[in-house]
Amino acid sequence: MSDITPTSSHTFQVDLRGLVDLLSHHLYSSPRVYVRELLQNAVDAITARRAFEPDAPGSVRIATDGQRLTITDPGVGLTVAEVHKLLATIGGSSKRDEEIEGARRDFLGQFGIGLLACFTVASVITVTSRSARERGAAAVRWSARDDGSYTVTELPAAEGPEAGTVVELTARPGEAWLEPGKVAELAREYGSLLPVDITVEGGGRTVRVTDTPPxxxxxxxxxxxxxxxxxxxxxxxxxxxxxxxxxxxxxxxxxxxxxxxxxxxxxxxxxxxxxxxxxxxxxxxxxxxxxxxxxxxxxxxxxxxxxxxxxxxxxxxxxxxxxxxxxxxxxxxxxxxxxxxxxxxARLEAFLAVHELGVKALARHDPDLLEAMLPWLRFETTDGRANLVDFARAHRPVYLAATVDEYRQVAQIAAAQGIGVVNGGYTYDAELVQALPRLDPQVKVESLQPGVISATLDALPVETELSLQAFLGAARAHLDAVDVDVVVREFNPVSVPALLLDDREARRERQRAEAEAEADDLWGGILASIKQHAPRAQLVLNHRNPTVRRVSAIGDPELAGTAVESLYGQALLMSHRPLRAADTALLNRSFMNLLEHVTKE
CATH class of the missing domain: 3.30.230.80 (Ribosomal Protein S5; domain 2)
Known part of the structure; x- marks a missing residue:
């Protein structure tokens, strides 16, 4: 005979209402997990029984009418002593039992508090169980309320399941979590791949939610x-x-x-x-x-x-x-x-058309993949969209433009001069270009500097250059306000009248100077103290271009300077660089001056 009385009342040694709030608002993201916890306990019970009875049945049945839900499993079940030890102890778990510890890897649960999660949707939880490990064991019923009280009752031999467990939930007033459609939806979401047969009955139909194997x-x-x-x-x-x-x-x-x-x-x-x-x-x-x-x-x-x-x-x-x-x-x-x-x-190209950026991200850290993928990856170059393998064969060295702006300001001229430049301003591209020499030591990658382009431009005959000195003086005077020098060269394509060249140090110095002009005395003094003597940007006028030749022949220094200001504005816009306040003022002035000139009677 058991030394436990047939029916006895007890109280949890915790604040159950506080625990329910903790579970529903902090540990679990939603009350919906109650279905997962019920399924988990049922499947673990079946797994435990099959550890010593391999041919034991393995189906789980859920029935609900919206107010009352039952879930039945033919699992290992519980004895009266186990009910007291496990269900009344927060954090207890039959999966810690020494007899089944070796099979723990087969269980879903790890923390033993899952059943109490059902209090997030139910006011009463009743567990009726009979152990499958002890022949002739009495069935036992554990019934708990959300006020923290519970009862344990030994049932007559004829009552209760043959072996296994039935869990019954009574819905909280106004809750819809036990509605048949909602239960079937949640059971399918959480348990569709479980290796047992799970059905949900309610609303006049029976739904099978498992579809295994995956x-x-x-x-x-x-x-x-x-x-x-x-x-x-x-x-x-x-x-x-x-x-x-x-x-x-x-x-x-x-x-x-x-x-x-x-x-x-x-x-x-x-x-x-x-x-x-x-x-x-x-x-x-x-x-x-x-x-x-x-x-x-x-x-x-x-x-x-x-x-x-x-x-x-x-x-x-x-x-x-x-x-x-x-x-x-x-x-x-x-x-x-x-x-x-x-x-x-073919499939690779279809993939790269959508996800080339991801492949470039991976190739940065994987030399083998980089070598395999380089023939397929495309980069913006002065030869158009090209792969680096072919591009490096055609150009020695390969020049790398660090930013999109740097690339845009020289791309057209570099292409005409046969200089190989890669736009390294896009995500990951610079790193991949710089990795080329590691794959092929014969490839040389150099940072693009303005001198690389200017060195390929043809100088004017001496007599032509001397004849342009007055024009250059007027042009330089007009662009001095934006800290830009003016030179005249000959280059292709003829259609490009002017090219704006500068380097990163020059751009940084102009940004510093602009910030100094706009700052108060304190910050202006600080910015003035870090002034650098960077080379000025150059506006290179193309003497082969008919418009430039006509502008250089203008006898009026003021009008010639205004025309050069317009050429500067076009070159600036062609390079896609942001306009500073001084640039905007200069462009507006040159535009108005040209309008005034052409409208004179």
């Missing part, structure tokens, strides 16, 4: 059939038709699943949302630490049996094991890219 683990008649099924799954689950599918299999972390390539470009800083199942139970659909940051072009759906969840079981614990798994997943995505490069260039 699609990526099934045997398919053809590769096409498998791909079509995974495409449909991605559309239904993640909301997009994937550009491609990458199989993931990381035995070390117990990970199996698929990475679906996004069909549209996405920002590298966008927060990813990967769907992670833990031992077939949905853990989270917003995991952001499963893949390396560079792999922002995929969304994953995986199942793992080795990675650790956080206390709420709503995300992955970011520990060393997850870091190793993340690197392994990244390696498999990288291998997929390498396979495309070597065996399926």
């Amino acid at each position: 699609l990526w683990e099934r045997t398919w008649p053809t590769a096409t059939a498998r791909r079509l099924a995974l495409n449909a799954y991605c559309e239904a689950t993640l909301g997009f038709a994937p550009l491609d599918i990458i199989d993931l299999d990381v035995p070390l972390a117990g990970i199996k699943g698929a990475a679906f390539v996004l069909p549209h470009a996405t920002s590298p800083s966008a927060r990813p949302a990967h769907r992670v199942h833990l031992k077939r139970m949905l853990l989270t659909d917003t995991a952001d630490n499963l893949v390396p940051e560079w792999a922002f072009f995929v969304r994953c759906v995986v199942d793992t049996d080795a990675l650790r969840p956080t206390a709420s079981r709503e995300s992955l614990y970011d520990d060393e094991a997850l870091a190793v798994a993340r690197d392994a997943v990244g390696a498999q995505i990288r291998d997929w890219l390498a396979r495309l490069a070597s065996a399926d260039p």
Whole structure:
């Protein structure tokens, strides 16, 4: 005979109302997790029973009418003593029992507080259970209220389940969490991949929510059939038709699943949302630490049996094991890219048309992948959109423009002179260009300086240059206010009348001077103290251009200077650089002066 009386009343040694508030508002993101906790307990109970009775039944039945929900499992069950020990002890868990500790890796739960999460939707929880490990054991009923009280009752032999557990919830007034449609939706969301048969009854129909094994683990008649099924799954689950599918299999972390390539470009800083199942139970659909940051072009759906969840079981614990798994997943995505490069260039080009930025991000840190992908990656160069392999063969050295503005101001002239310049102003491009010599020591990469371009421009005959001195004097006087020198050269293409050349030091000095002019006395003095003697920018006029020749022949110094101001404005706009206040004032003045000149009678 048990020394426990048939019916006895007890009280939790905690503030249960406070605990419910803690669970619903701090530990769990939503009351919806109550369905996951019920399924978890049921599946773990079945797993525990099958550890000593392999042929034990394995189906879970949920029934609800909106006010009362029951979930029945044929699992290991509980004895009267276990009910007192486990259900009345916050943090207790049968999964810590020494008899089944060795099989713990097969269980979903880790923290033993899941049942109490049901108080977020229910006012009363009743557990009726009979142990399958002790023959002839009495059934026991544990009934708890959200005021912190509970009762434990031994049932007559004829009452209670044959073996296993029935959990009953009574809904809180006004709550809709136990409605049949909502329960079926949540059960399917959390438990569709669980290795047991789960049904939900209510509202006049019975719904089967499990669909196992996962699609990526099934045997398919053809590769096409498998791909079509995974495409449909991605559309239904993640909301997009994937550009491609990458199989993931990381035995070390117990990970199996698929990475679906996004069909549209996405920002590298966008927060990813990967769907992670833990031992077939949905853990989270917003995991952001499963893949390396560079792999922002995929969304994953995986199942793992080795990675650790956080206390709420709503995300992955970011520990060393997850870091190793993340690197392994990244390696498999990288291998997929390498396979495309070597065996399926058409699919690779379709992928790069959308996600070239992601590949460049990866190639920065992976020399093998960089070497494999360079023939496919495109860069903005003076030869148009080109790959670096062909471009480096045609140009020795390769010049790198550090910013988009630097590239734009010289691109047209450099192309005409046969100078090879790559625009390094876009994300990752400069790093990849600078990595070229590591792959091919014969390639030389140099930083683009204004002297590189000016050295290729043809000087004027001496007599021509002497004849232009008066014109140059007027031009320099007009552009002195914007700290720009004027020279005349001959270069191609003839259609370009003027070229504006300067370097980063000159631009920084002009920005400092402008800030000094606008600052108060204190900051103006500070900025004046860091003044640098940087070379002035140069406006290079193209003497081969007919307009420049006509302007240089103007006899009126004031009108000639105004025309040069207009040429400066065009060159400035062609370089796509922002206009300073002094530049804007000069352009407005030159425009008005030209209008005044042409409207004179």
